[in-house]
Amino acid sequence: MGHFGKLFGRHHGRDEHHGHREGHSAPQPAQTPSASCPSCRRGNDPAARFCQHCGAGLVPRRCGSCGQEAAAAAKFCSRCGAGLG
16 A cells, blocks of 8 residues: 555545445435324335335325314314314
């Protein structure tokens, strides 16, 4: 290993952490915004219908009587009081 390799932690022009040549980087996956799970608060794909970590539903619940959007853990509608069972 040459002097520059010793100084910069490189060996034969490769990054020791990733195995890529200097000046070249591996393609990075596209960063997509994540939908936070209301139950476990972990990130999921925005199009996901269920949490990949805990299985909770990610699609907003609606009251069958009045159509009001309800929280995932709600048992009764906050607008009309109907059961959300």
